[in-house]
Amino acid sequence: MIDKFVPSIEAALDGIGDGATIMVGGFGAVGQPHLLVDALGERGLRHLTIIANNAGGDFGGLPKLIAQGAITKVICSYPRATSKTAFDTLYAEGRIDLELVPQGTLAERIRAAGAGVPAFFTPTAAGTELAAGKEVRTIDGRACVLEYALSADFALIEAWEADRWGNLTYNAAGRNFNPIMATAAGVTIALAHHRRDLGTLAPETIVTPGLFVQRVFIAGGSA
Template sequence: MIDKISPSLQHAIAGLRDGASIMISGFGDAGAPHELMEAVIEHGASDLTIISNNAGAGETGIAALIKANRVRKVICSFPRQAASHHFDARYRAGQIELELVPQGNLAARIQAAGSGLGAIFTPTGYGTLLAEGKETREIDGRNYVLEYPIHADFALIKARAGDRWGNLIYCKVARNFGPIMAMAAKTTIAQVAEIVELGALDPEAVVTPGIFVNRVVQVAPLTVAAAA
């Protein structure tokens, strides 16, 4: 019987190791798996490469991972926000590496990994510092930059609900990077607000099929807001 439900957050992240690459879903707080990130801090893994839309803000999530000195490199689109002081401090001190990727390219490169593509050509970044040293090509009169897929050892994502097979549905804008990250990682771990019986999810509403999910852990909704 297929049963991907983990009894706890720490059980869900079993196998996490030093030096791992981790995709983390979210656009701001929407779709961000805060509880899974807290579990990573408690676990103690370090020298991590974080792949996400941003480099964290405030004192929670990715910012907390950076504050705890667990992150070696960040691959993201928006490293600096008004409250991204932990990333700023470590970057200026030369203690963290940054790979800046335009947001559309970030999504496209992650999707390419999940789709099994060897590389993609994108016009974004052509003629800028981000294209230095990269192969370029003119196609139908337009210039493109060759970019390679972004894979990861783990993906930590947040969904609205899931079942024991790992099928997932999302809540509105919280469906941002989660679906493509689930396809691009060796191990995908999803935290959900609700685990439902098999067959309870409308197949037409399932966004991430269980084939892309390895573990599902239930986390009570609004715990982050309550803690704040």
């Protein structure tokens, strides 16, 4: 019997070790699986690469992971916060690497990985510092930059509802980066707010099929 519910956060995060590349869903604080990220900070990990839209914010568990020195590289669109954070200090000291990616390009690189597309050309960032060292071609009269698909060992995402097969729905803006990240990781771990019986989720409401999900932890209660 397929049952992807796990009884604890520890079981959800099993196998995540030093040097892992981890995608974290969310747009700002919305849709970020805070419980999973907070628990990740308790594992004493090192040399992590984090892929997230916001990686230098002053909310959730990512700033704590950065301050702990657990993260050595960040791939994101927005690494800053309204106030100075540990990221600013570590980056200025050369103790954390940053790959800055325009938001649409970040989303497409992740989506491409899930779709099995190894690379694509985009006019975004052509003629800017972000295109330095990258292949550029003229396509239909526009300079386009070659960007490579972006995958991860693990994806930590937030969902609204889940059944035991791992089928997921999302609530409003919580959908953001979560569905594409679910398709682009070796192991996708979902934090869901509601457990539903198999067959009760209407097919047209399921955004992420269980095929892409390996583990589901229900927020606020055991599976």
